[in-house]
């Protein structure tokens with residue numbers, strides 16, 4: 085049995101109970117019923133202060149939570165049983181979730197003391213990765229999404245909801261785009277509609293089977309209409325409607341079949357309204373997760389100076405979805421600039437925002453009737469900061485900041501209500517009194533007065549009775565079991581008056597009560613009980629009243645989230661010396677002239693923080709330009725390429741950038757094919773993965789895209805790899821026109837620059853002394869002459885004998901190559917590195933408009949010409965190159981040449997000959 089099957093085996097009613105169903109005790113019968121109606125989860129059944137599970141489920145709970153497996157015995161049998169204490173259930177629930185269980189909490193839904201017979205129980209909450217709402221089980225700064233996908237032919241609908249905050253998003257797209265969006269949102273749990281047929285994803289959501297009828301168009305419309313009166317105004321297609329309808333239906337089911345009152349807005353978005361970043365780009369640019377040894381160093385960690393959880397979640401969402409609307413970007417940049425120039429306001433804002441509670445989750449708890457009196461007070465404390473925050477923003481220049489200021493509703497009515505109703509420092513429990521402030525409710529004040537008078541009477545009793553009896557040691561006390569008593573020590577018992585009634589005998593004393601004391605006691609207890617239940621009712625009323633303002637509070641939360649991010653970006657810009665990026669007018673394709681990427685002294689925001697010194701580098705990548713970047717291993721090629729992409733991403737999320745100046749286009753997508761990594765889980769070899777990522781880029785990149793290619797082709801033989809690299813470079817340049825940075829160790833590729841105007845060479849250099857290489861990390865024009873691979877191997881500690889042998893092999897190979905070229909290559913017979921062999925031809929998918937061009941392109945390469953019709957004349961070129969090489973060899977001064985220089989020269993000559 086696999087793990088899933090093992091878990092599912094304990095869902096549903098235990099077969100051994102079903103076998104004696106009619107004989108079960110009423111309680112176990114109720115348990116079996118609830119297990120049957122919730123047979124997609126492990127039912128935890130409230131019995132007093134514990135959640136209990138029986139039979140197979142008990143064994144699973146005992147094993148997973150490391151609690152004792154006990155048994156419950158009754159007339160119908162002996163049932164294995166395990167229980168977890170409700171008071172600290174969170175830790176145990178987390179273990180069950182981590183082990184992959186779905187858990188249904190069957191709570192007692194009536195007061196056990198008021199129940200006649202069996203206490204009523206119902207499943208109030210399903211706990212699964214996408215439906216958890218308990219603060220302890222949620223990550224503070226990260227949205228936890230529950231998602232649903234629906235399909236209609238080639239169209240997909242995708243919806244997500246964060247049940248802890250009420251954020252609900254829906255979108256629709258073709259398969260590729262929908263999958264990309266799914267990867268970007270990475271819901272923790274996914275309800276998959278009929279026929280969706282999803283591929284394996286790069287994250288690992290729990291896939292939840294749910295009633296396929298929920299995806300039915302009419303059912304979905306009905307579900308959505310309780311959240312949005314006019315569903316048609318929210319979604320743009322039935323497939324979107326089906327996704328969001330099913331999503332909300334499942335979320336309601338998970339919350340004990342109740343409407344999610346705090347989902348006050350369903351927001352539709354179009355993925356094309358954002359800079360598209362697929363999972364590969366997000367991963368390889370290390371936006372959120374670090375793959376390198378510098379664990380924890382990600383772009384997000386560099387940016388995360390947020391003051392509150394609201395800001396942290398918003399920052400994550402801005403970084404995942406940079407904008408493409410230039411006006412919106414500029415509005416954010418204006419706001420960041422305003423705050424960057426105003427250290428005082430920035431500090432004030434930080435101060436205020438750091439005492440802001442997680443309003444979104446508070447509101448959700450309030451609406452779900454799970455908020456405590458402390459939660460209401462936290463809400464009040466947070467709202468108290470709003471006027472101060474507004475005041476900080478008084479007279480700000482930025483349009484966005486003043487809009488945010490205006491949307492900060494001070495919610496005076498809500499604040500005032502909470503302030504009047506709830507005491508300053510309420511207890512955690514809401515059923516035991518002490519929650520409602522004096523003066524809020526007349527009846528409560530009366531009842532409290534009665535109890536108070538009674539207590540006062542009791543507190544004076546001791547003195548009165550001492551005087552009446554003449555027993556100085558007489559004491560009045562109280563205990564939970566016996567209530568109030570008058571205690572007299574044994575030597576004084578003969579002085580006890582007649583109206584004393586014996587209550588309890590101790591070793592050295594006797595305890596008594598008087599009829600009057602009893603009467604007062606009953607009065608006090610009645611009044612205290614009445615006060616507690618009145619307080620509870622009043623508290624629920626206040627909570628319900630506040631819940632009706634959810635939408636207003638959410639709007640404040642929204643504005644505070646944005647503010648915290650803008651303030652954070654300003655802080656980061658100042659602390660790290662970032663500059664405001666300038667955008668060209670319109671996108672690349674819409675502009676003329678200087679439309680490419682121009683960065684002066686750019687830095688990699690994460691690497692620069694991880695080391696003492698960082699060498700800034702310029703970038704000048706014109707529209708449609710392809711930069712081929714060569715240089716030794718470890719010289720900084722990948723860092724350089726990534727820093728360009730990160731600058732673009734930062735700029736489009738509204739952040740300043742690590743550079744002296746940056747003039748940028750608005751790019752529509754950032755594509756990366758960076759580093760060779762196996763996708764064993766996805767069943768792809770390194771090379772297959774590399775090729776499918778390349779295919780993805782060649783199909784989808786546009787002239788507004790930025791493409792990073794790092795060592796494409798290295799997963800196969802040199803000849804094939806080089807051919808693929810060359811064909812891809814030419815295609816990206818000739819057909820796609822995307823701005824491209826291509827790092828390569830194929831030095832032979834660099835001559836593409838001679839053939840195509842938009843292709844140019846950049847290289848990174850290193851100096852070598854006594855066999856050791858020092859990297860300069862600075863980019864320069866033109867191709868590099870050597871990769872210094874053997875020297876880097878030496879630096880990395882490869883044993884000296886191996887390094888020495890490698891060095892000799894390289895020298896011999898270079899010498900052979902020269903000899904080969906001299907003896908066997910005749911003009912017109914040079915090796916054609918551009919010609920892919922059969923098994924490496926890119927597959928013709930013929931799916932996108934670019935496919936046909938791509939296929940034609942590869943055809944062209946095979947037939948020795950290019951699709952752009954530029955006939956090259958290999959023979960005359962070869963003659964010329966051979967002559968130049970011969971001249972250079974003749975002129976070389978071998979006496980003053982170091983072995984490395986000789987090797988470089990050889991490599992260069994060889995490259996040119998080939």
Ligand SMILES: Nc1ncnc2c1ncn2[C@@H]1O[C@H](COP(=O)(O)OP(=O)(O)OP(=O)(O)O)[C@@H](O)[C@H]1O
Nearest residue numbers: 697698699700716717718719720721722723724861
């Ligand atoms: N501009 C820079 N200034 C200072 N250090 C740098 C710079 N660029 C890169 N480095 C350092 O050099 C290391 C190697 O850089 P990087 O991985 O970019 O090299 P590479 O040329 O892509 O190597 P390979 O070809 O082996 O993939 C980085 O981890 C970083 O520590």
